[in-house]
Amino acid sequence: MSAPHNPSAGGPPAVSGTDTATLLVKIFGRDQPGLTAGLFDALAAYGVEVIDIEQVVTRGRITLCALVTAPARGPAGGGDAEGQLRATVHSWAESFRLQAEIISGTGDNPARRAGRSHVTVLGSPLTAETTAAIAARIARCEGNIDRINRLAKYPVTAVEFDVSGVATERLRTELATEAAAREVDVAVVASGLHRRAPRLVVMDVDSTLIQDEVIELFAGHAGCEAEVAKVTAAAMRGELDFEESLHARVALLAGLDASVIDAVREQVRLTPGARTLIRTLKRLGCQVGVVSGGFTQVTDSLRDYLGLDFAAANTLEVVDGRLTGRVTGEIVDRAGKARLLRRFAEEAGVPLSRTVAIGDGANDLDMLNAAGLGVAFNAKPLVRQAAHTAVTVPFLDTVLYLLGITREEVEAADAQAQR
Template sequence: MEDARHDAPQRTSTPEAAPDAPDAPTLLVKIFGRDRPGITAGLFDVLAGYGVDVVDIEQVVTRGRIVLCALVTAPPARGAEGELRSTVHGWAEAMKLQAEIISGIGDNRPRGEGRSHVTVLGRPLTAQSTAAIASLITGVGGNIDRIFRLAKYPVTAVEFAVSGAEPAALRSALAVEASARGVDIAVVPAGLQRRAQRLVVMDVDSTVIQDEVIELFAAHAGCEEQVAEVTAAAMRGELDFEQSLHARVALLAGLDASVVDKVRAEVRLTSGARTLVRTLKRLGYQVGVVSGGFTQVTDDLRERLGLDFAAANTLEVVDGRLTGRVVGPIVDRAGKARLLREFAAQAGVPLSQTVAIGDGANDLDMLNAAGLGVAFNAKPLVREAADTAVNVPFLDTVLYLLGITREEIEAADAVDDGPAA
C-alpha cells in the first residue's frame, strides 16, 4: 500500500473522465466480513493511492458483520484499474474480509418522483409482514431505496425510504395490510418538513395518561355508575360532548375541592409519555396538551412534564366545593382543533408542520387539522380517519414516526416511566 500511495499517478482531467458525467466509468467496491475498527479508514486509504473520487458510500453493520459499499470513479491513469483491484483484494485478505469490485458506468439511477418515509412498527415484525409490505410498495410503483432500523425495543421499528410512488397512494395501499398483519405503518412525505414538525399536541385522557379524569372524580363522589351511564349515552349519539360534559360534571356537585389533590396523585402517566416529552423538548420541539377533561389536572401535567401549552375545561369551585359546573369556553372536538391552531400560531409553527395525537372521536378535528395526525390505541373510526395509527401501549413509539431513532432517544437522556409521583 505504501508503494501504491507514493507512486499514485497524477490526476488527468478529460471530459470523458469527469466524475459527474453520466457515462463516466465507475467502480463499485464492496467489502464484507466481521466488523472491527479501522475498516472504513483502511479501505479509503487504499483507494486514495489511485486518485479516485468518491461518488457514493453505504455502510451497514448487522450482528457484528459489516457490509461497506463504495462507488468511486475509475482510476485516471491508464491501466491502473487492475492494480487497484489487486491491492484492494490483498488488503481485504490481510484484514480477513471479502472484497468484490464491479465495473460500471455512472452513478445510481435517478430516483422516481414521489418520495416517502414508510415507518413500520411491529411487536414482533415478522418476515411475512415485511414481504407483504415490500410487495405492496412495488405494486403501487414504488422503489425501496434504503431500509434501516430505528429501534429494536419496545417494538421493532424500521424505515423504508421509498421513491416513485405518491405518499397518498402508498398510505392507502398499506393501511389495509397494516390492520391485517397487526403492524403499524406510517407514510410521511420525504423532505425537510419532516424534521421541521416542531409542535406536538396531545389529547390527555387515555393518551398522555392511562385514566379518564372524570371517572377518577366520580369515584370520590360515589357516582361512577351514573357517570358511566351518561358516557354510554354520549357514545350512542344520544348526547353531544357538551351535553355529556355538563351532565357528568353536575354529578360532582358538593364534592370537597381537596379531592383535586387526590385525583392528581392517582393519575397514571402512559408508558413512554415522559420519554416522549423529554426527547421532543431536547430536540427543540414544543409540546402541548388539549383535553376535554379539566385544568385542575392538565395544569399539574404541564408543570410536571415541562409542557409549553395546556388547555382544558375548568371545574368551578365556590367556598371550597365543586359546584357541578364548568366555567369558560368548552373544549370539545372543534375546540381541540381551534387550540391546535392557536398553539401553532403562538409557537410560530405552520399548521402543516404540527403533529397531533389522540384516541377518540373528540380528537378527530385536531388529527385532521395537523400536518400529521396519529391515532394512539384508538377506536376503529379514529384509526381509519387518522394519517397513521400506533397500537402498542408505549407513547414514545410516536418518536419513530418522526424518524427519531432509539439512539437519539437515549442520547436525549430519556428516563423510564413509572406511576405518576
C-alpha cells in the first residue's frame, strides 16, 4: 500500500531512508461516518506526515491503517511527543468504542518485489478450503500476496489477489493445476497500466455468446438434428476436421426454404450475462466482436442487435429461395478465427496483448492462444487445458471479473445509463 513520491511536489519524500522513525496506527471496530476524518484530526495536532493509508470495511466493521512519521512535537509540549500521540489516539478511539493499536518502527513499507500479477478466483461457492489451497500454492512458488479485494458476491464470489515475487507465467501454470484439483476458476494476468486500457474482446458465438448451436437449429427444421448434433459434438471435441464436418453438416440442409433463416433467428437464445458483458465493455471504451463457424445469416443480426463492432462467419448459399447445402466464401475454421482476431485487432488499433478471446470448442483454440487472454467458457476438457483460464459457471459476464471489473462498477454503469 505504499504511495509513490511525486517529484513535482518539490522536496524529498516523507521517508527517505529505512532509519526514519515511523508509526503504524491501526483502528478497528464498528464503521461510523466521520472516522477517517476524526483520526487524522487527532494526528494533525502532532505535525506528522502521512506516508500511507489503507481502509477496508467488511460487514460494517472498519479496519483503518495509517503509516505516519513519528511526531517531533506534541501540542502539550514536553519531550514525549510519541507518548502524547498514543494517548490522544487511544482516547479518541475509546470515544467511538473502537480499538486502537500503534506500532513503532522505521521506514516505509517494503517495496513490492518484481513479478507482479493479478490472480482472480471465481467460486460458486468460494470455500475456505479452496482459498487456503490457492494461497498456499502462491506461497510455495515464492509469491507474496500484497492485497486481496472482492470483485463480486453474485452470481459468483470473485476475489482478486495482487501477487508479487513470481513470474506471471509460472504462477499461471502453478495455479492452473490447483484450480483443476479444486474445481474452481482461476485467472492470472500480469499487472500494469495496460489492464485498464481499452481492449478488444472477440467471442465465439455457438455455445458461448448464445446457448445454441445454430446449425442444429437449422437441422431441426430439416429433420436431421440428431445426426448433425453428433457430428458437431465430435468436431468441438477436436475429433474431426472442422471444415470437413462443416461441409458434411451443411449438405444435410439442402432444399430448405430460405424462410427458415428468420425462424432460426427467432430461436436463438443469448447466454445469461451476454448483454451485461457487451454493454459494460462498450461503456468502458472497449471494442467487441464475434467470429463463428456458424453463419452470417445469424451473426449479422446479432451484430446489429447487440451493437458489436466486428462480426465474421460462414455464409449459407441460397439460390432461388432455397438453401443449396453449400457455403460460400472463405471458411471460418480454427485457423481462420485466429486470423480474424488479428485482423480485428489491427482494424481496432489494439495490440494483441490487449485482446481477449472467449470460446468453448476445439476450433477456438488458435484464437484463444493468439489473444493476450484466452478464456475457455464452459468448454470441452481439451480447450480448458489449453486456454489461459477457464470459466465454468453459466454466466458470460463473469469474464468481466477476470479483467478486474467489479460488480459494483457494472451496477454503477447501468444506473448511470438509466438516468
